[in-house]
Amino acid sequence: MKRRVVIIGGGAAGMSAAAKARRTDAELDIVVYERSGFVSYGACGFPYVIKGEIARIEDVIVRTPEQFARQGIQALIHHEVLAIDTERQTVRVRDLTGGHEFVDHWDELVLTTGGQPVRPPLPGVDLPGVFTLRNVEDARAIQHWLHEQQPRTGVIIGGGYIGLEMAEALAAHGVQLTLIERLSQVLPSFDNELAAQVEAELRQHQVDVRLGQTVQAIVGDERVREVLIDGQSIPAEIVILAVGVRPGVALARSAGIALGTTGAVAVDDHQRTNVPQVWAAGDVAEALHRVTGKPVWVPLGTTANKQGRVAGENLAGGDARFGGIVGTVAVKVFDLEAAMSGLSLARAQAEGFAARAISATANSRAHYMPGHQPITVSLVFDETSRRLLGGQMVGHEGVAKRIDTIAAALQAGWTIDELAELDASYAPPFAPVWDPILVAANLARK
Incomplete structure (x- = not known):
């Protein structure tokens, strides 16, 4: 009898697990239950679809259920798993289209329930015109609102990655924006x-940035009209909630699957949970941070795909290992690029390192090449061991891929001295003789 694999969640981790399991063992019976109407999509592309830079939302959908079916993977959309019974090895599922419920048995279970956007308990948070951005339906709803309602004013609540990317997206539609961040x-x-350079870029593009302020209420009648902060009213015909994401662990918790110190599902380097034959991957699961050696929760598509592949191979009889992350991210803010990998200075000091940060600004290309731009590089290192702990960069070109050099150095455990000796490429159109990374590393070396 074929072994039955049930995967809860059809995002990056879930479909990577399904595809890898199928390639590893052609005899497995694989089913994926996905609550939304889509599987296998590039969520990071949503702001650029909304902006209009990507023509159709279908362009960010990687594969459809029909395509997976041809691979022998049953991907059932509009199906929500309501409960997990780890003793009987069953799940209770609701068909959201037909309305009926049924029980399915599994031999191997993969939790890829992802993350859930935080919806703060604010008055008016459920008004029409107030959106989060997590799945295809969310992106389509924002598109529809922009095209049908043509809002002239908007508020973005949250100054993280999604908030910054959505600022650019909404500004492209002529929306006069206010961005509110409760931190400094x-x-x-x-x-x-x-971060101050990113704030300056927002202001240069007429985004009203309000820092250290708290939203009290979202106000409207049949649709959103304004946002109240510290007693002040800000007009808003569209509001984007971008205040963070939490791991979607409700199913895991109710089933007795252990959570880690971060609040996400605890897993080992094979993506196993504490329950036999139950695996977890992606935004619902922890990962090992290679710099601190501790579990961390960093919800990124890159991690989700890798963890999903490891879980899929191992449940099918393989012996794959996920070695951890260094937390590499990049974001585009209008014409500016910002990226980081590893630990910030504050985080490194909180982790107990004798940390210091050194920053330097150097050109993206040879100084005599047209179009060269300044890049600010900040490196964090341990003064005792001289080990590199993290790096951040901001600039108008050449940042988003340069951060990969820092990521590789962190993963290899380099010192600041080894980074300074890197044999980096040089060609006037791409980099100066002394790359900005080397300039910062040599400054730290001194």
Whole structure:
């Protein structure tokens, strides 16, 4: 009898697990239950679809249920798993289209329930015109509102990655924007010096940035009209809630599957949970941080795909291992690029390192090449061991891929001295003789 594999969640981790399991064992019986109407899509592309830079939302859909069916994977959309019974090895499922419920048996279970956008308990949070952005339906709803309602004013609540990308997207539709962040800077995970450059870029594009302020209520009648902050009214015909994401662990918790210190599902380096034959991957699961050696929760599509592949191979009899992450991210804010990998100075000090940060600004290309732009590089290192702990960059070109050099150095465990000795490429159109990374590393070396 074929072994039955049930995967809960059809995002990056779930479909990667399904595809890898199928390639590893052609005899498995694989079914994926997905609550929404789509599987296997590039959620990071949504802001650029909304902006209009990507013509159709279908362009960010990687594969359809019909395509997976040809591979022998049953991907059932509009199906919500309501409960997991780990003793009987069953799940209770509701068909959201037909309305009926049924029980399915599994031999191997994969939790890829992802993350859930935080919806703060604010008055008016459910008014028409107030959106989060997590799945295809969310992106389509925002598109429809922009085209049908043509809002002239908008508020973005939250200054993280989604909030910044949506600022660019809405500005492209002529929306006069206010961005509200309750902390003292945008991009809270960045060090202040670099975050200030991102804030300046927003202001240069006429985004009214309000820092250190708290939203009290969202106000409207049949649709959103304004946002109240600290007693002040801000007009808003569209509101984007971008205040963060939490791991979607409700099913896991109710089934007795252990959560880790971060609040996400605890897994080992094979993506196993504490329950035999139950695996977890993607935004619902923890990962090992290679710099600190501790579990961390960093919801990224890159991690989800890798963890999903590991879980899929192992449940099918393989022996794959996920070695961890260094938390590499990049974001585009209008004409500016910002990226980081590893630990910020504040995080490194909180982790107990004798941490110091050194920053330097150098050209993206040779100084005599047209179009060269300044890049600010900040490196965090341990003064005792000289080990590189993290890096951040901001600039108008050449940032988003340069951060990969820092990621590789962190993963290899380099010191600041080894980074300074890197044999980096040089060609006037691409980089100066002394690349900005080397300039910062040599400054730290001294």
